[in-house]
Amino acid sequence: MKHHNMITILLPAILVACGAPATESANDSGTAAGDGSENATMAVSTAMSTNNQAQVATNEPLSVYIGHDPNEEVDGVMFANHPLVRGAVESAVPDPAIRHWILRQGTAAPISLRGGRLVSNVCEPHNCGPHNWTILIDPAGTSAEVCYAVNSTGQRSTWYAAGKPPEERPGPCPTS
Numbered sequence: 001m002k003h004h005n006m007i008t009i010l011l012p013a014i015l016v017a018c019g020a021p022a023t024e025s026a027n028d029s030g031t032a033a034g035d036g037s038e039n040a041t042m043a044v045s046t047a048m049s050t051n052n053q054a055q056v057a058t059n060e061p062l063s064v065y066i067g068h069d070p071n072e073e074v075d076g077v078m079f080a081n082h083p084l085v086r087g088a089v090e091s092a093v094p095d096p097a098i099r100h101w102i103l104r105q106g107t108a109a110p111i112s113l114r115g116g117r118l119v120s121n122v123c124e125p126h127n128c129g130p131h132n133w134t135i136l137i138d139p140a141g142t143s144a145e146v147c148y149a150v151n152s153t154g155q156r157s158t159w160y161a162a163g164k165p166p167e168e169r170p171g172p173c174p175t176s
Helices: 003-017 037-059 061-065 083-092 096-102
Strands: 112-114 117-123 131-137 144-150 156-161 167-170
Touching: 061 083, 061 117, 083 096, 083 131, 083 144, 096 131, 096 144
Parallel strands: none
Antiparallel strands: 112 117, 117 131, 131 144, 144 156, 156 167
16 A cells, blocks of 8 residues: 555544544545645644644643642642742732732632643633732743732732733733
C-alpha cells in the first residue's frame, strides 16, 4: 500500500482520537483524491499538535483545578492555598489586607481556563457586586495578575502584578 493511501485510511481514526471530527478524505476506490498526502500529513500534524497542547495544559500543576469551585479541595488543597497560587498572589499584591481577602473563601464560580490562564473569581458572600476579586494565573503557577474591586458601581477595579505598581482600570474584575 502506498504511503499516502495509509494516511488517507488512518487519518479519520487519528483525527477522532485527537478530538477532531472525522471527515471523508478518500474517494470510493480507497485512494486519496489527487495525491493529497501533503494535506493529510498537515491535518495529522495539526491535530496531534492541538492534542499535545491540551496535554501540556493538563500536566501543569494548577490545571487540576479547572472546572472546580475555588473553595473545593483538589488533592487535599484549595486553590488559594496551593503554594504556587499563594506565592504568586503574595508577589503581586503588596497590601496584606487585600491579600487576606484574595486568599480567602467566598462565593465563587468554577475555575476556568481562558487565554492560557486559569481564572478564579470570588466575591464576598452577600456583597458580591461591590466586593470581588479575580486571580488570573498561568497553569504552571509562574505568572499571575490579580484584580480587586471594592466599590458600589463596578466601574473601576485595581489590578496587581509582580514587579509593577497597582493599576486602576475601568470596569469590574473578570469572571470565570
